[in-house]
Amino acid sequence: MLNAAKSEFTVANAYRYNRQNAARWLVSHIMRYRWFFFTTLFLYVCTYSAYTASEALIGQAIGAVIEPENFPLLPTIALTILGLKLLDGVLSLIGTLSVETIAQRLEVDSREELYANLLGKSQTFHNQQRVGDIMARATDDVQQLNGMMNPGVAITMETVIGLVVPLIFIASLRLELLLVPLLFIAFYIPVVARYVRRLNPMVRRQREQFGKMNAGLEETISGIEVVKASAQEAFERRKFRIAASLFRDYFVRQGYIEARYLPVLLFGVAFGLAFMHGMLLYQQGIISIGDVVALMGIMGVLRWPTFAAIFSISLVQAGVEGARRIVNILQTETELDQNSGGISQPIKGEITFEDVSFGYGKNHALKHVSFTIRQGQTVAIVGQTGSGKSTLTQLINRTYDATYGRVLIDGIDVREWDLNSLRAQIGKIEQDVFLFSRSVAENIAFGVPNATQEQIETAARMAQAHEFIMGFKDGYQTMVGERGVTLSGGQRQRIALARAFLSNPRILILDDSTSAIDSATEDEIQKAIRQVQQGRTTLLITHRLSQIRWADLILVVEDGVLVASGTHDELLRRSPHYRRIFARYDVALPPLETVAAD
Template identity: 55%
Template sequence: MLVTTSSSEFSAPGPRYNRRGPVRWLWSHLRRHVLHLTGFLGGSLIMVVLNSAVPQLTGAAFDAVLGEQGEPASALWLIALTLLAIVSARGLFDLVARLSSEVLAKRLERDTRDELYVSLLGKSQTFHNRQRVGDLMARAANDIRQLSIMVTPGLDLIVDSGLTGLVPFFFIAAIDPRLLLVPCVFAVLFFLALWHYMRRLNPVATRMREQFGDLNAALNEAVRGIEVIKVTAQEGQERRRFRAHARRYRDSFVRNGLVQARYLPTLLFAFAMAGAMWHGLYLHGMGVLTLGDLVAFMGLMSMLGFPTQMSIFTFSLVQIGIASSRRILGVIGAEDELEQRADGHAAPITGEIVFDDVTFGYEEGDPVLRGVSFTVRPGETVAIVGETGSGKSTLTKLVPRIYDITSGRVLVDGVDVRDWDLDSLRSQISTIEQDIVLFSRSVAENIAFSLGQRADREAVVRAAEDAQAAEFVAELDEGYDTVIGERGVTLSGGQRQRLAIARALLTDPAILVLDDSTSAIDSATEDLIQQAIGRILDGRTTLLITHRLSQIRWADKVLLLRRGELVDCGTHDELIERSRLYRRIFAHYDEAGVGDGPVEGAGDGATGGAADGASGAADGADDGPVLAGEQGGRR
């Protein structure tokens, strides 16, 4: 059963994020959490400043011991107490910074996952038809997890590294500005190497995330189709296919490692330390620096080793995080074919449906429906009949605006469905399909899915009884509280369809669509269900896709589709009388044993129509009169 819901509620005003690029998007998420962002940045800055003061105090201690002044004990006591206070304060601010970064990372992960999920719920069915489920799952799970890792330890270490690479320059300048020569040369060479590294790492990281998405999609496809794989004995082929995806993912990881291996910042730092030592000794020899100044200078220079070492690891995490954010934005920012009006029409539906010269195709230039026009009056039951692939199910999906039409108009109660508020429109339409979608939740929750918390247990039980589902539900271990497997795999096809019918009965829709909804139910159960459905048809508009004569008799009229065109319309008896195509369809069902027996009123024409149709199908002359009394039917 498909009880459609609107995406308008998912596009309601909420946090506004800048989606003009992955970095801007990430920043727009982070800046929402001002307190934790301030704690993270402020705590990191104070911690690095305190760290940089330690070499200064160490140098002062050397000067106190080696100085000409006697009794350095008092100075050393002061330095020791100051160092103790600095180390204690550094630990406190480090704790603040680490806690803030952890909270920031988890909130970023939570917010982006929520944004992606809301976006997916709001996308049109056309969008979802084009996606690979496994790749979407990789983006929703692993890529979003990469954003959290990018913040901590990635961004956490980058901020520490950046501040550690910047703050010591001020302390070095305070000792003697001439000491900045070697650190500045090192900084320029380091940033050139880092820029080259990032430029080479970016495409590799992006490719790595894409390969992971392909790998996950292949795994998901194999798991979903495991029964077909086993029945056709294709385990070997699928294993080779999966290994090929795994090999490509492994190769992208190897390329990432090669890029990192060719980045040699430690070599630059070694030369910088040697140059700094030579320069410091030279100034000390000239009497410009004391020994304590030299010790402090080399201590500050050694602090630059931290950002040098961490850059290999942290910038790789950041590049992977940016690549992941780009993939997530690719889904969130994808154009949605369904434009929704904020002030859309919302009203109770009486049930009138009008198709006015409607053309629709899933792909541009390949129409599935062509120039379809008809009118369904409120409370009418209309059967839709046609050969496989004629567009029957597609036609019904245009009423709740699952897809947007290519041209023409679809009107509900005289209002174009594009002008309706999707919540209001879809909440009053229920569709029961042959392919039933159930969730891994309790039986009661599945029946009440379309109403959520508004459904009470009594209404759920009553709907199950009307759908002839109460008997088998009572036999389950926990009755209505029994959790069924994903997509209802623990139930038979007939049981799944009865739950779907119960779900539709509970919503009390103004428009009901039955798409071959009793195909998986035995004859005895079907008779009971048809009685239940027959009761709810009164007073509501129903579109009925079926090949069963017993159900077609419910219809006030029948629409006959052929290759996406509406070729005739009338009652069952009228079409049997005048349409060879209609007779041929029912003769085919009768021969296949899927109908309800010989078609009344067809006489020998049912068989004869099949023979005649076989010879006349090429020219289409068997389609009968076109739409007497209907709006602009296609000829």
């Protein structure tokens, strides 16, 4: 287990599954419950034997009722049939419950495995994944594993057993009678395979088209004001008609393929031919009339497996696809080297970028960036969305490593620091602050679970959050999230600031490009940030001119390049972009100095 070594989180005594590929992974999961699996297999063989035997016995009953000397046997035969049928029912019930248990365990176990694995993955991994994708793995894909097992694998077993067992019974009647059923199966297998090959793409296309039709309509309706204001109703109608007509075409074509399901034709013809064969043998005196009726009864057993196969194939396919996606995640290895044993000491807070570039191929998110932030400074990072502002801060706490150049903290390359020590001293407040569905107090104390109520309140006061928290009915015990209060962006940010006060990082990175708020909230947040920046190096990714205005250093980033840096006054003189912003405020601007760098 290579990846276990790099994992940031492991569960003691966890069951080890084979993660080499999707198939082996699935088998190792199922084999954890091998007794359930083999029990099911055994019971299905028994149940089909009982079922087929009861059908054969019905035929034999004919022999009994025709010959007067066998008359007394009738009650016994009837009771035996009842017994076999009940046995069939009971065994099939137990077998199904057994396979159902595996199916449910498969879902729960794989979710557990995936979850523990996700917790062990590095921040880098999580930054690269979309939450929605991971969600789909942990919910939809594991649920598909459940469906793959039952009814998917269960029906597949039934199909095979349900085709083989009756054939054995037919052979026991008379070996020649196998002729028609064997021919039937020889045709049946390629015909089903072809059917699935033709149907699957059509089902997928139809589903995709339904999605497209929905998405298109959703778009039209969401943009209805634009549609109406631009008088483009006719254009949208045409778009929808094309999408809906295409869906109709796929719907009809899928209906056509399904309607044509050839195994039904094969079965009907085989049924007739088997009957003919049986009667001819009877006429030649080779088998009895009871055998003929038994043959027809057993042929009837084949009916269900003939139909059932199509249900199971797509389910198994979907399950294997899901397993593949899950195993992909399980196999992904953490890229960053933890460097435990590296430098571990209190950070003072000086940050230096030495000719730093980041990115692969042509898409460099940062290009040759150099600057120095002195201990305790407040820095405003300004730039358009996607200019590289966030990437710049992510190199500081080693969310990513620079591809070229060096990032230094207190003069030491970040790669030489112990990752734990480094991250523990760098706090980060994201643009959309994440809060857990717990109480306000628990959220503030998330990093310091044993913090006292007093410490929590002090932190909240400094973050200007105390007042609005006390405004809630349950104060600090108020639940956040779906089952509790919904907090505004400004309130969430202040709770995150309180969290930062408690954990007291040496460097704080604050993404403050939140939505516009009213003046009072703005005041509160400004006060909180003024508090938090004291005594620590603070990096603000911000849109607020007021913050930019009072920063010790302003970094202007454009398209991955640091185009200007300096104080407000310096930038007014040097950066045309920066001047353009303030020009709208009718400020008396100093004369522009032409600088080669800009």
